[in-house]
Amino acid sequence: MATTVERGAGRASERALADLREAILTGDLAAGAHLGEVELAERLGLSRTPVREALTRLAAEGLVETTAHRGARVTSFSRDDLDAIFDVRRALESRATARAADHATADDLDELAALADRMLEIGAPGPDQDLDALVGLNRGFHARLLDLAQAPALAAALAGVVHTPVVTRTFHAYDPASLARSLAHHVEIVAALRAGDGDWAAAVMASHIGNARAVMVGSR
Amino acid sequence: MATTVERGAGRASERALADLREAILTGDLAAGAHLGEVELAERLGLSRTPVREALTRLAAEGLVETTAHRGARVTSFSRDDLDAIFDVRRALESRATARAADHATADDLDELAALADRMLEIGAPGPDQDLDALVGLNRGFHARLLDLAQAPALAAALAGVVHTPVVTRTFHAYDPASLARSLAHHVEIVAALRAGDGDWAAAVMASHIGNARAVMVGSR
DNA sequence: TCCCCTCAGGTTGTACGCAACGTAGGGTGC
DNA sequence: GCACCCTACGTTGCGTACAACCTGAGGGGA
Numbered sequence: 001m002a003t004t005v006e007r008g009a010g011r012a013s014e015r016a017l018a019d020l021r022e023a024i025l026t027g028d029l030a031a032g033a034h035l036g037e038v039e040l041a042e043r044l045g046l047s048r049t050p051v052r053e054a055l056t057r058l059a060a061e062g063l064v065e066t067t068a069h070r071g072a073r074v075t076s077f078s079r080d081d082l083d084a085i086f087d088v089r090r091a092l093e094s095r096a097t098a099r100a101a102d103h104a105t106a107d108d109l110d111e112l113a114a115l116a117d118r119m120l121e122i123g124a125p126g127p128d129q130d131l132d133a134l135v136g137l138n139r140g141f142h143a144r145l146l147d148l149a150q151a152p153a154l155a156a157a158l159a160g161v162v163h164t165p166v167v168t169r170t171f172h173a174y175d176p177a178s179l180a181r182s183l184a185h186h187v188e189i190v191a192a193l194r195a196g197d198g199d200w201a202a203a204v205m206a207s208h209i210g211n212a213r214a215v216m217v218g219s220r
Numbered sequence: 221m222a223t224t225v226e227r228g229a230g231r232a233s234e235r236a237l238a239d240l241r242e243a244i245l246t247g248d249l250a251a252g253a254h255l256g257e258v259e260l261a262e263r264l265g266l267s268r269t270p271v272r273e274a275l276t277r278l279a280a281e282g283l284v285e286t287t288a289h290r291g292a293r294v295t296s297f298s299r300d301d302l303d304a305i306f307d308v309r310r311a312l313e314s315r316a317t318a319r320a321a322d323h324a325t326a327d328d329l330d331e332l333a334a335l336a337d338r339m340l341e342i343g344a345p346g347p348d349q350d351l352d353a354l355v356g357l358n359r360g361f362h363a364r365l366l367d368l369a370q371a372p373a374l375a376a377a378l379a380g381v382v383h384t385p386v387v388t389r390t391f392h393a394y395d396p397a398s399l400a401r402s403l404a405h406h407v408e409i410v411a412a413l414r415a416g417d418g419d420w421a422a423a424v425m426a427s428h429i430g431n432a433r434a435v436m437v438g439s440r
Numbered sequence: 441t442c443c444c445c446t447c448a449g450g451t452t453g454t455a456c457g458c459a460a461c462g463t464a465g466g467g468t469g470c
Numbered sequence: 471g472c473a474c475c476c477t478a479c480g481t482t483g484c485g486t487a488c489a490a491c492c493t494g495a496g497g498g499g500a
Contacts, residue, residue, distance in 0.1 A: 012454070037482070044334050047455045052482090054275055060280030069461045069482050084373035091311050092377065153304035153381050156282050157312065160380025171371050232484070257452070267485045272452090289452050289491050 005110055013050035016040075020054050024063050024074055025169055031076035035064060062162045077166065079217055086213035088161045093142070093209060094202040096149035096158075097189060101198035104148050115141045118185035123183045124173070129172040138171075139164055141186055145205075167216050178215050182208065240274050241435050242429045244294055245389055251296035254282060282382045297386065301435055306433040313362070313429060314377075314422040316369035317409060321418035322357075322366050329366035329414055335361045336406035343391070343403045351391040358391075361386055363405055387436050398435050402428065 020040070024030045040053045055072050058064045066072045077085070084208045104112075120136050142164070146155055171179065185208035192201035240260070246303075254423045261271045275292050278284045286292045297305070339357050342350045362384070366375055393400065403430035412421035 036480095038480095048455090048482090049454055053273070053276055053453095056276050058278055060277050062362070068462090071482065081373060084371045087315070087371075088373050088377045089489095091315060092308070095307070120317060151304045151307075153301060153308050156380040156382075157308045157377040158380070160376040160378070162376075256450095268452090269484055269486090273483095290493085291451065407441095420444095 001186075001209045012046050014046055014054045014056035016046060016050045017057055019044060020058060021061075021063065021163065024156055025164065025166065026168055027180035029074050031166070032076050035072040035074065037071070038094070057218070061159065061172070075162075077162075082165075082167060082217045085167065086209060086217065088159055089158065090206050090209040090213075092154055092158050092161075093146070094206040095152060096146050096154045097193075097205040098198035098202035099154075100145050101193050101201050102194055103150050104193050107188060108144075112141065112144060112188075112193070113190045115144070116183075116190050117212055119184050119186060123179060127175060134171045135169060138167065142168075145189075167212070174215050178211055181211050182194075185211065190197050226276065229271075232266050233273045236264055236270045236274035237277055239264060240278060241281075241283065241383065244278070244382060245386065247386070249294050249387070249388055251294050252343050253294045255292040255294065257291070262313070281379060282307075288407070295382075297382075302385075302387060302437045303433070305381050305385055306429060306437065309378065309385075310426050310429040311364050312374055312378050312381075314425040315423040316366050316371060316374045317413075318418035318422035319371055319374075320365050320368035321413050321416055323370050324413050328364075328368055328412060332361065332364060332426070333407075333410045335364070339406060340403050341415060345396060353416075354391045355389060359388065362388075365409075387432070392434050398431055401431050405431065 010172075019028070020035075033053065037048045037051050037055070040055075041048045042119055044051065055064060055066065059066050059072065063069070064072045065075050115137055117142070119134055122128060122133055124138075145156065149155075174182065185204055188202050188204045189208070192204055240255075249255070255275065257268045257271050257275070260275075261268045264271065268412070275284060275286065279292065281285050283295055284292045285295050290413045293343055335357055339354055339361070342348060342353055342357075366378065369375075394402065407422055409421050409428070412418075
């Protein structure tokens with residue numbers, strides 16, 4: 001009874017990895033929080049081994065920091081760190097967006113357009129506004145775009161800069177004007193892709209990330 | 221007697237990580253080679269546990285690929301992959317070089333100049349030419365530069381694109397003209413940094429990587 | 441002859457136990 | 471009273487045993 005054999009479907013270590021990553025990205029595990037292996041193992045109902053592997057991989061991604069015999073902590077980023085992360089994201093994601101223009105099919109564009117439109121709806125001020133739901137859709141939009149770039153190297157480099165940084169976890173920080181800009185950018189990116197103009201799409205993405213940077217880390 | 225307790229100084233898993241990474245980077249472990257945990261463990265005189273951790277981290281770096289219950293293989297890159305990797309390196313390393321211009325002290329520049337000069341010497345055609353020694357010096361030059369950029373995010377992103385790719389492991393592929401250009405670039409980068417001109421330095425670095433790309437993957 | 445099923449071999453995935461390390465607290469000597 | 475040492479505890483690092491899984495070969499049936 002103590003050890004529930006029937007658990008999730010996937011490998012235990014992958015479940016641990018996914019759960020921990022989600023907990024960190026959503027802020028459920030605060031930055032700087034100490035992560036004990038036994039504590040996490042008990043919480044997830046696993047042994048220390050898969051938890052340990054998950055922590056190792058998270059450390060490689062940069063989400064946690066491990067020190068000697070003292071365990072792991074959730075990485076906390078300084079203002080300069082965040083600034084640099086946005087710098088890299090701007091360079092890389094705009095590049096990926098340009099490449100996406102060469103590979104996106106009509107179906108892909110319809111899918112992206114649907115995401116952009118949906119975000120426009122639930123992001124609009126009013127009773128139906130749902131800022132929390134935006135997070136998932138936004139992640140989906142950027143992930144889809146990165147996928148369309150068909151450039152594993154770009155994806156790997158971006159993953160090195162914190163797997164969709166802590167920075168993408170909320171839209172509550174956006175003021176109305178910035179939020180409207182951000183959502184309009186998504187639509188414009190799709191338009192640029194439809195026009196087959198990679199440079200245009202890349203420019204909008206660069207603006208998009210600049211806008212996000214201003215919101216999340218403030219003016220330079 | 222069988223288990224030699226007195227081994228290296230550092231943690232066992234870090235030794236395994238370093239040894240495996242070196243073996244892959246030098247080509248001692250060929251691309252596509254199957255990496256059995258027990259085999260590696262015996263070879264390194266350790267148990268499977270630290271080997272397993274090392275493989276996990278190498279997988280995160282992109283040097284090995286793991287599949288289901290089938291173990292790990294040394295990643296092999298297609299022509300397109302290499303092309304994309306150089307693309308990212310050009311974007312990121314030139315950026316890092318520009319930043320280095322803002323942080324490098326006179327001592328730093330002297331150090332870089334010494335490296336560049338030394339490479340010029342042992343890279344020059346003649347009896348003293350030592351292409352193998354260039355590898356280490358070149359790695360050192362680029363690493364020092366990346367360090368001077370003081371941008372952990374840039375370093376992390378670059379690390380995601382294969383920790384100094386398999387691509388930097390030899391200079392034997394260079395024809396005399398390309399090699400001369402490459403070595404001259406190092407010197408010119410130092411000159412640009414001395415002049416405090418980050419844009420110049422970045423441009424040279426971009427050229428430097430373009431040159432390397434042409435040698436390693438051929439014309440586009 | 442071809443296909444499918446079964447089984448054996450080898451591999452990875454997980455759990456658990458022990459040892460090493462770092463840390464904090466109390467006690468003792470100066 | 472203060473500083474230093476020593477001890478005890480909690481943690482991580484590693485080794486080993488067992489279970490789950492994939493793969494390939496061989497035999498039987500259609």
